Amino acid sequence: MFGGSAMTAQAIIHDSIDAAVRRRAREHADDIAVVDPYRHLTWSDLDAAADRLAATLAAQGVGRGDRVAWLGPNVAAYPITVLAAWRRGASIVGLNLRLPAADLAAMTQAVRPAHLVYEAHYSELAAALDVPGRTVVAPDDEIWPPIVSAGDARVDRAAIDTDADDEALIYFTSGSTGHPKAVPLTRGAIEATLPYAAVHRFDENSRALVIPPNFHAAGATWANYGMYIGMRLVYIADTSPAGIADAIVEHGITHILMVPTLIHSLLGELREHPRALPSLQHVGYGASSITQQLLGDAIGLLGCEFAQVYGLSETGGGVAFLEVEDHLGDHPERLSSAGRPGAGIDVEVRGPDGSVLAAGESGELWFRSPCVTRGYLDNPDATARVLVDGWFNTRDIGFLDDDGYLYVQGRSDDMICTGGENVHPQVVEEVLAAMPGVEECAVFGTPDPHWGQRVCAAVIATKPISEADVIAWCTERLGRFQVPKSVVFLDELPRTATGKVKRSALSV
Structure with missing residues (x-):
């Protein structure tokens, strides 16, 4: 079991978010608290x-x-x-x-x-x-x-x-x-959850552009951070890449949280319409995996701090954090990790029989912390499947290294079982994303009478490439059982409201 990262902890929480707002209203009454397309509120x-x-x-x-x-x-x-x-x-x-x-x-x-x-x-x-x-x-x-x-x-x-x-x-x-x-x-x-704001290095002078919707844990958590810390929250109507770039300049944004697909789109906007973003200090990212190529491109082009957050609705937001220092250190392999659990958060990797696995072994990720939900509302059966003795089963597959860094390989629900072999979609996607001409991709399984499931890929291409090209690229870099057998080319990937790829909607 691993628990508690090296993250710098904030002071123990002495009062509520509401009390922090009351205090801010007394001591800094005329400072701007929230900006949206219609008003500035002190x-x-x-x-x-x-x-x-x-x-x-x-x-x-x-x-x-x-x-x-x-x-x-x-x-x-x-x-x-x-x-x-x-x-x-x-x-x-x-x-x-x-x-x-x-x-x-x-x-x-x-x-x-x-x-x-x-x-x-x-x-x-x-x-x-x-x-x-x-x-x-x-x-x-x-x-x-x-x-x-x-x-x-x-x-x-x-x-x-x-x-x-x-x-x-x-x-x-x-x-x-x-x-x-x-x-x-x-x-x-x-x-x-409030001490984990330290990952993003906010202070009272920060100006945070909140892009994730407020009904999602990420958007709600950043709103909570803003009210508790006393920083400025900025909401915009135009969340296109151009709209985001313009807002960063107009509002002097210092902090922003984005999913990897939006980071990709923002980089494209800045390459096509170059502009300086001198105020931007920090990019938080999460909600889905990011390729090493995209992360490297983003760090190079934006030239600011980066921090990754891994979490779920059921964990109240982030439970593991790849901090700013991790993006700058001497261990580039850690950039493919989700970081380490926050202070007060325990994680175990468990096998099919419930046993705790050693470092380097893949299994389901279980977390325990004060932030975790106590169960789904009026759904005891679903609750019993994921909550056991205070531990929450994320149903994500991954492993811990010897230093406690967590590597998320995908969801157990997404695992493709083909010919007796298990294929993690994320492993194949990492290879596909590095192929010239591939803008985005998603790997999924479909029923197969012989193999049980067959590995398939959905690809958004930026130039003409064929199914044979994709298969050849993967064959050179993956095991035979991991290579997609079918490829479908799409204009866009189906996504949930929070930007996650909806694999169940993919077919060939």
Whole structure:
């Protein structure tokens, strides 16, 4: 078992995110806290708006143990809603606005929120959801046209009794391997994630561009980091590569978090339309594997710090971190790892019989930490499959080296079993991604009457290449059983809302 990285730990958490915002509003009232396409909010604005919405929620009976759902894009209204819900002792549920109305209605029914806060652009989608209370905000209105007006409201700022075991937030799994499941996290779990902000070297002067959606663990976690540390959160409407590059310049962005596909696209934009990004200090990345070629290109072109985060919705966000120093050290082989577990996080690699495997041996990755969920909402069968004695089974396959660095080889659900051999898609993808003319790729299995499964590849090409070219390239670099037998060429890969490739949607 390995536990605890060399990550520099922040001070022990003495108060909540909400208390940190209160303090910031007192001590730095006029500093900018949140920027979105419609407004700039100071810390005083943020605090007051959260109080007004909390008063609205109170007037509609929302209290401790209730849930407040948020439906909207990445805008300032999201952190306001989070704070307001927590001030009422309620938890926050981010809804995936990219889903069809029927799917969203089913997810909403599963979590049974007492109140829905939504942006006016999504009124039609909101109308399909069965939620007792509702608050709508129009982007061009004064923030939170209040049911209880700002001028005469007696906002009760007394803290509602809560404890670390109270539910604070619900994520939904990405659905990359099936239907999304609701993942509740406690207040204690959320606060236990805060020291890991140190990986990104934020401070009060940082300006973080939050690209991942707020209903995803990455986007929500960075919002929490911003409110706790006191840095500026920046949300933009145009998240195209050009829009991101422009925003970095316009807002003096110091920190950004991106998935590898977006890093690839941003590099393409900067090569085609060169511009300097002098303010950019740090790029965080994660959610899917990154090729060594792409990582090297990004470090070379952007010229700033890089840090990788590995985690899941069920682990409350990051549990392993490839830190800035790891990208600069004398061990380039570690760049293909996910880093080491954070302080207070234990990891074990287990075999099919549940035994703990030695360093260098591949198996399923199990984590234990205060950040881990206590189970899927109203789904004891699914919970029993992944949670055992406080340990969470990620169903990811990987191994630890002698120094405690974690190497993730793929998901057990994605493993391709062909002719008695196991093929990790990520191993094949790493080889394919280095082939000239391959922009993106994904490897997956399809049923085969003789071999059980056959290895197949989906490729996005930047120049004419054939199936025979791909097979020949892989044959020179992989074992025979790992070489794709079929190749399909696509214009884009199917993805979940959080950017993960949806292999179940691939076919040849």
